[in-house]
């Protein structure tokens with residue numbers, strides 16, 4: 001069975017057909033630069049263009065880098081503030097043929113990792129963290145997502161955690177991997193004071209270089225790199241849309257096969 005996912009990011013909007021049983025893209029993904037300023041209408045137009053280029057008419061899963069509740073964006077830490085209060089589901093549903101399911105970007109990546117990647121068959125409390133422009137989080141309890149956790153914004157030494165420990169901080173401040181790993185370690189230290197996960201999965205582009213920083217961490221929780229890399233958001237969004245429960249039915253835990 002196939003699905004369709006679109007990943008809205010600060011610099012690019014990516015979409016593609018997804019094989020829902022295998023958890024991988026079918027053919028190439030399409031990427032279009034995020035229009036600047038990244039306000040809702042121009043972004044909706046790009047999402048529409050991507051979906052239409054595949055002649056896809058089924059359900060579409062769409063990720064957004066902020067809190068998403070019932071299709072409405074509630075925060076926009078790293079994107080244009082005009083998103084706050086925007087009904088993304090309704091806006092996109094008016095433009096593309098299929099129904100739209102929007103969800104937080106890290107939640108989507110986590111859903112994919114739990115089903116097909118580093119969290120596969122893992123019970124207990126699993127935390128996925130994505131290190132990019134910000135820090136995204138997705139928390140799973142026995143395979144079931146607790147949506148919209150925002151652990152990138154915990155206070156660490158008086159600052160927003162993601163401000164010092166996101167991958168963007170490493171680039172902005174030209175930090176070596178060991179120097180940045182210290183920041184991540186401190187961030188995780190504070191996080192672990194309030195949460196006792198059984199596993200932490202680290203994703204985002206920087207997880208490709210996991211060997212340079214993950215071994216330097218001193219967390220009590222085992223930390224493993226994500227396996228799906230840059231397709232996780234698209235795959236997770238497509239899964240979430242395809243498996244959206246009908247009214248009156250309980251959703252299945254996503255981490256189980």
Ligand code: BGC
Nearest residue numbers: 065066067077106134135136
């Ligand atoms: C946002 C999260 C998002 C994360 C990664 C954070 O700044 O608040 O909602 O998941 O960035 O994009």
